[in-house]
Amino acid sequence: MSSADRYDRRADLAVRAADAGASVALEAFRTDLAVERKGEKTDVVTQADRNAQRAVIDAICEEFPDEPIVGEEDDERKTVPREGPAWIVDPIDGTNNYVRGIHLFGTAVAAVVDGEPVGAAIVLPALGDTYRSGPDGVFLNDAPLSVSDRTDPETCVVCPTIWWDFDHREQFAAANRAIFERFGDMRRLGCAQASLAMVAAGSLDGVVTNVEPHPWDTVAGAHMIREAGGTVTDLEGERWRHDSRGLVASNGEVHDEVLEAAREIDGNTRN
Incomplete structure (x- = not known):
């Protein structure tokens, strides 16, 4: 398998794994959540964060069971390895929005090799938006993206x-x-x-x-x-x-x- 094919596979899996986590998060959105503090008053977490991270990890481990996972919650490692493949996971980015019933939250997954991304996905389930990036480019809901051209x-x-x-x-x-x-x-x-x-x-x-x-x-x-x-x-x-x-x-x-x-x-x- 060529490097491009391997990167395609990882980029595709990033989308599927992010979808899995986002589905778990959306199911619990605007329900009676028990909110915990991890540290400072604004640093909060819910069981939905943990459940969403588990869904992401399960999806990754089905294809790459032995690869390191860098994740925000629980006991996942917190640093990106210098060499080799790894996965970076945020099960619910925007937890403060999430617990307040604000629709702007999402699940993010990045596939990296030697510390550099080769594919990524950000799924905002309450908005119905999926951003993804891989060897074929970067897209929002399958429409190709480009940064703005504003100069002023x-x-x-x-x-x-x-x-x-x-x-x-x-x-x-x-x-x-x-x-x-x-x-x-x-x-x-x-x-x-x-x-x-x-x-x-x-x-x-x-x-x-x-x-x-x-x-x-x-x-x-x-x-x-x-x-x-x-x-x-x-x-x-x-x-x-x-x-x-x-x-x-x-x-x-x-x-x-x-x-x-x-x-x-x-x-x-x-x-």
């Missing part, structure tokens, strides 16, 4: 993503200010993978954070942006990886401005 920052919409907790709320304020000073408008969606997917689709023009995000919150969507013609870097302007600090994504046309906004969050504006 004052026409762009940028999203601050990944949550700043209460002890870093001044950074959240700085992110808002930096975006409002440069761009036409701002969105905060409460679902990092959906935000990234929407940059790939051209619905948003940029996404910024200065923190080191978890791979399950970012790898699938970042891969889709690149496949759709966009740019994803760290705060230094270098190519973003799953272990980078900061994530700055854009349509490429306004990346310098998006990067400046991201650097202002913690006062790291460069000339």
Whole structure:
């Protein structure tokens, strides 16, 4: 089997596994959920998260039973291996939306080889949307995607993503200010993978954070942006990886401005 065939197989499985998890999440959506805190007041989890992750893992293990899985919940490993194949899973990205009955949540699965994505899926079941990326391109519900072609920052919409907790709320304020000073408008969606997917689709023009995000919150969507013609870097302007600090994504046309906004969050504006 050629490398392309193997990557096709992994990209297809990412969609099926994400569908399996999203179906479990949707079944419990807007039911009487018991909400638990994992740490901070806004870091919540439900049994639906765990059940959805199990459904994703079961689907993966049917075809690749011995491959590492990086997952948000339970005892799955939390770091992406440097070498070989692995899977990165977020069973419900946007759990705070989910527990409030807001439709914007999803299941994200990325297949990686030597730390680099070869296929990914983000399924937003309450919206009926499936974003997927593989050797044949990046799609939303089978329609091919491309990032926006906007070049004027004052026409762009940028999203601050990944949550700043209460002890870093001044950074959240700085992110808002930096975006409002440069761009036409701002969105905060409460679902990092959906935000990234929407940059790939051209619905948003940029996404910024200065923190080191978890791979399950970012790898699938970042891969889709690149496949759709966009740019994803760290705060230094270098190519973003799953272990980078900061994530700055854009349509490429306004990346310098998006990067400046991201650097202002913690006062790291460069000339």
